[in-house]
Amino acid sequence: MKTLNYFLMSLLIIGLVACNSGDTTTQKAKTTEGKAVTTTNVSPKPQKRGYNIGDAVMDFSLKNIDGSMVSLSDFEDDKGVILIFTCNHCPYAVMYEDRINDLHNTFADKGYPVLAVNPNDPEVVPEDDMAGMKQRAAEKGFKFPYLFDEGQKIYPVFGATRTPEVYLLKNEGGKMVVAYSGAIDDNHKNADDVKVKYVEEAIEAVINGKNPDPNFTKAVGCTIKTKKS
Numbered sequence: 001m002k003t004l005n006y007f008l009m010s011l012l013i014i015g016l017v018a019c020n021s022g023d024t025t026t027q028k029a030k031t032t033e034g035k036a037v038t039t040t041n042v043s044p045k046p047q048k049r050g051y052n053i054g055d056a057v058m059d060f061s062l063k064n065i066d067g068s069m070v071s072l073s074d075f076e077d078d079k080g081v082i083l084i085f086t087c088n089h090c091p092y093a094v095m096y097e098d099r100i101n102d103l104h105n106t107f108a109d110k111g112y113p114v115l116a117v118n119p120n121d122p123e124v125v126p127e128d129d130m131a132g133m134k135q136r137a138a139e140k141g142f143k144f145p146y147l148f149d150e151g152q153k154i155y156p157v158f159g160a161t162r163t164p165e166v167y168l169l170k171n172e173g174g175k176m177v178v179a180y181s182g183a184i185d186d187n188h189k190n191a192d193d194v195k196v197k198y199v200e201e202a203i204e205a206v207i208n209g210k211n212p213d214p215n216f217t218k219a220v221g222c223t224i225k226t227k228k229s
Contacts, residue, residue: 113144180215
């Protein structure tokens with residue numbers, strides 16, 4: 001009888017040890033699962049809507065004020081392009097027109113011409129129609145293409161939200177890559193009071209084989225005009 005009781009007691013002890021061992025394994029598994037879930041739920045670093053620095057941009061073709069179609073790929077022999085979303089009516093865009101002319105006159109011969117695009121819907125702002133573009137370009141003596149984003153298909157791809165807003169593109173083996181985006185400089189009111197010429201400094205950095213610093217600033221200007229849905 002004593003032998004039987006000893007045998008039963010031994011079985012009970014073995015069973016308890018086995019149960020505790022299983023609970024420990026289960027707890028480790030739960031802890032591991034908890035860590036995995038935490039890692040999975042970490043939010044990625046937010047990015048700017050549209051193209052970000054380092055992105056290669058798509059080719060596009062838009063109508064110029066002279067009636068011709070101009071494509072980004074037309075600039076494949078240039079070192080890059082100063083792509084500027086701008087318009088006719090916006091006071092900010094108007095204040096920057098002379099500076100945009102200066103950018104083209106300074107850097108076109110260095111391989112970085114200006115390519116201007118009007119992203120606004122003329123049904124919302126009649127002054128930004130093609131006739132207004134032609135008149136404005138003539139009055140200001142634009143020597144660069146001034147394109148109309150008909151159907152507003154291009155500016156959303158870039159992520160532009162303001163006029164003026166700049167995307168400095170550099171030619172990397174035939175691909176136009178975003179090197180800088182944002183404002184032209186740090187003072188829209190008065191060119192004489194500008195302390196930091198963002199676009200000029202970005203171009204000089206690229207020319208010298210360096211990355212622009214900063215490579216992104218907040219564009220200051222009018223919102224791009226679209227129909228309310």
